[in-house]
Amino acid sequence: MEYIFDTSYRLDDYGVGQMGVDWEERINYDRMRIDRLQKTKDAIAEHNVDMLICTRWENVRYMTGHRTHMWPVMWFGLAETVLTKGMEKPLLYTMDKEHVAARMPWMNGFARHAAGAGLEDINGSLEWAKEVKKEIAGRGINPKRIAVDAWSPAMVKALPQIFPEAEFIDGQKVMVTARATKTEEEIKCLKVAIGMTARGMGAAAKMIHEKMGAKECEVLSAAFKEFYDLGSEWTQCSNIVCSGPYTFPYRRMTSDRIIEPGDFVIVDIGACFNGYWADFTRVWIAGNVKPSKEQKEVFQTSYGALQAAITAMKPGNTTWDVCKAAIDTGGLHGGFLGHGDGVGAAEPPWIATYSKDNPVPLKEGMVFSIEPFAGRKGVGGVRLEENVVVRAEGPQVLSRYPYEESLFD
Numbered sequence: 001m002e003y004i005f006d007t008s009y010r011l012d013d014y015g016v017g018q019m020g021v022d023w024e025e026r027i028n029y030d031r032m033r034i035d036r037l038q039k040t041k042d043a044i045a046e047h048n049v050d051m052l053i054c055t056r057w058e059n060v061r062y063m064t065g066h067r068t069h070m071w072p073v074m075w076f077g078l079a080e081t082v083l084t085k086g087m088e089k090p091l092l093y094t095m096d097k098e099h100v101a102a103r104m105p106w107m108n109g110f111a112r113h114a115a116g117a118g119l120e121d122i123n124g125s126l127e128w129a130k131e132v133k134k135e136i137a138g139r140g141i142n143p144k145r146i147a148v149d150a151w152s153p154a155m156v157k158a159l160p161q162i163f164p165e166a167e168f169i170d171g172q173k174v175m176v177t178a179r180a181t182k183t184e185e186e187i188k189c190l191k192v193a194i195g196m197t198a199r200g201m202g203a204a205a206k207m208i209h210e211k212m213g214a215k216e217c218e219v220l221s222a223a224f225k226e227f228y229d230l231g232s233e234w235t236q237c238s239n240i241v242c243s244g245p246y247t248f249p250y251r252r253m254t255s256d257r258i259i260e261p262g263d264f265v266i267v268d269i270g271a272c273f274n275g276y277w278a279d280f281t282r283v284w285i286a287g288n289v290k291p292s293k294e295q296k297e298v299f300q301t302s303y304g305a306l307q308a309a310i311t312a313m314k315p316g317n318t319t320w321d322v323c324k325a326a327i328d329t330g331g332l333h334g335g336f337l338g339h340g341d342g343v344g345a346a347e348p349p350w351i352a353t354y355s356k357d358n359p360v361p362l363k364e365g366m367v368f369s370i371e372p373f374a375g376r377k378g379v380g381g382v383r384l385e386e387n388v389v390v391r392a393e394g395p396q397v398l399s400r401y402p403y404e405e406s407l408f409d
Contacts, residue, residue, distance in 0.1 A: 018192060018231070018273075027192075027274075032185035033065045033106060036178070037089065043178040044085060050143035051084045051136065052171055053159075055119065055150045058343040059175045061275045064092050064107055066100065070234050076119035076152040082132055084141045091135060093128070125158035133162050147171030176348045180340070181365035186276065187389060187398075190341060190367060193278035194387060194399050196271035199226040201282060201401055204241065204267045208284045213258055216241040219267070220254045227271040236270025236277045236345045243286065248375030250383070261287030264295065264380035268371075270345065277345040279369045280399035281385035283407070291406055294379040299407040302382040305331025305372035309338070309351075313368065313388055313395040318359035319351045326372050327353075333381075338370040341387055366390045367398075 017026055040063050044052055054060055057068050060079045068079040083090035092107055093114040094100055100111040112135075118124020136143070146163060148155070149171035159168065182190070200223030207214050207222050220241045227235060241254045244263040259265055263286040270279035283299065285291050291299070305326040312325035326332040335353035339346040349360040351368065367389050375381030384403075389396040 027185055027188045029065075029185070029274075030106075032183060032189075035183045035185070036062050037064075039178040040083065040090075040175070043174045044083065044147075046177060047147065047169070047174045049085075049145055049147045049169070049171075049174060050166075051082065051141070051146045052090075052174055053132075053146065053148045054081045054083075054090075054171060054175065055148070055152075055155075056172070056175075058275070059149050059172075060092070062175070062179060062343050063090050065104065066092055066094060066107070067233070067275065068094060068096065074150065076150075076155065077114055077124065077128075079114055080119070080128075082136070084136055084139070084143060086141070087139070091132075119155055120152050122154040122157055125152065125154040126162065129155075129158050129162035145169065147174045149175055179342055179344070179347065180349065181363050182342060182367050182389075183365070186342065187365075187367065189274050189276035190278065190387065191398055193232075193271050193273035193276050194280065196227055196230045196232050196273060197269055197278040197280060197399070198401050199230060200224065200269055200271060201267060201280075202226070204269070205282070205284055208259065208265050208267075208286050209288070212261065212287060216243055216254045216257050216259060216265075219259070219265070220269075223267070223269050230271070232271035232273065233275070234272045236272065236279045239270070240266065240268040240281075242266050244380065247283075248377065248379070248381030250373060250375065250381050259286045262289040262291075264382065266381070266383050268383060268385065272345075275343045277341060277343075278387065278399070279341060279345065279385065280387055280401065281371055281383050282401060282403065283382045283384065284404055285406060292379070294376065296407055296409060298374050298376050298379055299382045300409065301329070301331040301374035302372050302384045303331075303403070303408075304329045305374065306370060306384045306386065309370045309372065310386065310388055310395050310397065313362060313370075313390050315362055315364050315390060315392055317362050319349050319355040319362070320359035322362070322368075322370070323351050323353060323355055331372050331374050333373045333375055337372060338368050338385075341367045341369050362390045364390055364392050 080093040081090040146166045203222040243259045243265045247264045265284045268281040308325040312322045338351040371385035373383045387399040
């Protein structure tokens with residue numbers, strides 16, 4: 001197998017080692033926590049919010065560094081944060097208060113017992129909201145404008161009962177404002193996650209090329225082993241290995257299908273490092289088989305759209321400018337092109353055709369996954385994806401994994 005490697009984008013000015021060392025500064029976690037909390041406070045001020053309640057565990061982690069049980073579905077009551085104007089740090093409600101006290105000294109004095117699954121229940125929600133009201137009243141705070149990032153139906157009923165004079169707004173918009181641009185420490189975390197993902201992609205590619213009759217799920221398990229050997233906290237989603245006829249129309253999951261020589265195989269995977277998610281995609285030809293002319297054409301359509309979109313990613317342009325660049329190549333199948341990267345595995349701003357009506361300006365430090373798809377009935381589909389930082393001097397591609405050379409003309 002032969003690969004082609006794109007060297008047209010700027011290289012990093014830092015390494016991706018995971019160990020702490022004495023000969024260079026790598027990731028400064030204290031700085032990262034301080035900066036993230038300040039960005040949250042700035043967003044609270046920008047949205048004129050008196051109190052912000054967060055129940056989404058990625059937002060809880062962003063504000064506090066608390067790594068809780070990374071449940072695969074929403075669990076209201078696992079961990080929450082409450083931050084008001086003027087508070088030094090958020091109150092952290094967690095099922096693991098003793099763990100926080102023992103291992104998170106920066107949260108000393110701010111940890112409280114959480115309601116467990118109680119925020120799914122009206123009685124538990126009422127009890128917790130009363131506790132919050134008592135806590136902040138003791139600090140002289142009577143919030144009139146409260147932002148909540150995610151609500152259970154029980155919370156929707158309980159919070160207005162306990163705070164009857166308050167106006168409630170969308171707290172996720174507040175957090176998206178805080179998280180939209182990444183600090184250099186956050187980008188370093190993303191780079192390490194991408195390095196983990198590259199190991200998994202290498203294992204997947206090796207099996208696709210060398211093991212005849214491999215199943216899609218075997219390929220994914222090879223990638224996952226590399227992730228967890230390197231210490232990945234979890235995976236970006238259940239992750240996707242899809243092959244042959246399932247690449248068009250695209251099937252967004254992994255099955256037990258046996259991969260046949262000459263198949264397109266889409267591998268869309270991502271590891272997690274310290275809460276930051278990688279997410280990039282490559283397409284391979286199974287076995288020692290040359291691709292057809294039609295397969296090359298489909299690949300080139302997706303690749304051309306990807307490169308056009310990346311080129312448009314500069315401050316001053318908008319999400320619509322990036323989307324339109326892909327559309328103009330004829331390489332955008334469907335209306336979706338990409339999403340933000342960070343502590344959310346897929347987070348705003350979104351890059352899609354609907355961004356034409358509400359374009360978001362690109363700012364330096366935003367990080368996106370750009371993932372155009374092209375397909376043809378009877379030939380198959382190609383999804384390619386890169387993780388890209390918006391920089392003043394031009395886009396920085398973090399996911400610098402090579403492509404299969406046989407697919408290029």
